[in-house]
Amino acid sequence: MKPRKVLYVDYHTFIAGGQVILLNHFRMLDRKRWTPLLAVPDEGLFTQEARATGIPVFVVPMKKARWRLFWQAWPATQVLRKIIREQGVDLVDSNCYPANKLGAVAARLEGIPSIWHKHIIAKKRFSTTGALWRFFARFNDRVIGSSKWVVRSLQEMGIPAAKLRRIYYGIDLKSVRKFKSVPLAQARKAGFPVKGPVVG
Numbered sequence: 635m636k637p638r639k640v641l642y643v644d645y646h647t648f649i650a651g652g653q654v655i656l657l658n659h660f661r662m663l664d665r666k667r668w669t670p671l672l673a674v675p676d677e678g679l680f681t682q683e684a685r686a687t688g689i690p691v692f693v694v695p696m697k698k699a700r701w702r703l704f705w706q707a708w709p710a711t712q713v714l715r716k717i718i719r720e721q722g723v724d725l726v727d728s729n730c731y732p733a734n735k736l737g738a739v740a741a742r743l744e745g746i747p748s749i750w751h752k753h754i755i756a757k758k759r760f761s762t763t764g765a766l767w768r769f770f771a772r773f774n775d776r777v778i779g780s781s782k783w784v785v786r787s788l789q790e791m792g793i794p795a796a797k798l799r800r801i802y803y804g805i806d807l808k809s810v811r812k813f814k815s816v817p818l819a820q821a822r823k824a825g826f827p828v829k830g831p832v833v834g
Contacts, residue, residue: 637669639722643714643737644729645699647678652753655803656729660687662804671721673714673737692717699732707736714740727751728774731767738773747775754780756787768792 646653657680660670672689674681675696684691694713697706714736717723726741726748728734734750741748750771756764771777771793778801779785785800821827 637665637667638724639669639671640725640727641671641673641718641721641723642727642729643673643733644680645675645696645732646730647674647676647680649680649683652729653680655753657683657687658804660684660689671717671723673717696732696736699735701735711736711740711743715744718744718746725749734774735770738770742773748773749776749778750774751778752780752784752788755784756791764791771797
């Protein structure tokens with residue numbers, strides 16, 4: 635079976651939590667089933683690390699990624715559409731909200747599915763930002779939350795439950811085994827259970 639191509643869109647060039655998650659995802663992804671591509675607004679440490687995992691990187695100037703600045707958002711979306719067509723992309727995966735404003739629209743215009751990953755709890759239900767999140771989520775086939783609390787917060791924000799899915803982050807058990815066990819006294823002091831594994 636031919637691998638499906640996924641275009642991951644991120645708005646950031648530095649490495650923070652969401653980018654660490656995506657880099658780990660790239661390293662563990664089954665390349666026999668999936669071919670990942672990455673679109674970012676500029677070069678940076680994130681692009682360097684992504685290329686080191688063998689990921690093709692496309693630089694797409696995204697400016698502020700705000701549709702009220704149509705003259706900035708539309709050209710960026712058009713570039714994403716061109717990448718989708720030329721690379722034969724099957725799915726667009728936006729790694730953050732600013733990226734989703736462009737990636738989800740580009741996917742919809744090209745007639746392919748898109749998903750949006752939300753990594754942290756949403757707290758802007760009654761704000762303008764909350765209304766924009768609900769609007770752009772309409773272009774997504776699925777919105778992925780990293781925990782039940784993230785999914786619950788998105789549902790409370792007004793994103794339809796039918797679109798929401800909870801998918802926990804994958805863990806590379808080989809890398810976890812490299813860490814030393816925490817002494818019992820230190821675990822008790824930190825309030826951790828002294829029996830059984832702790833993942834955080």
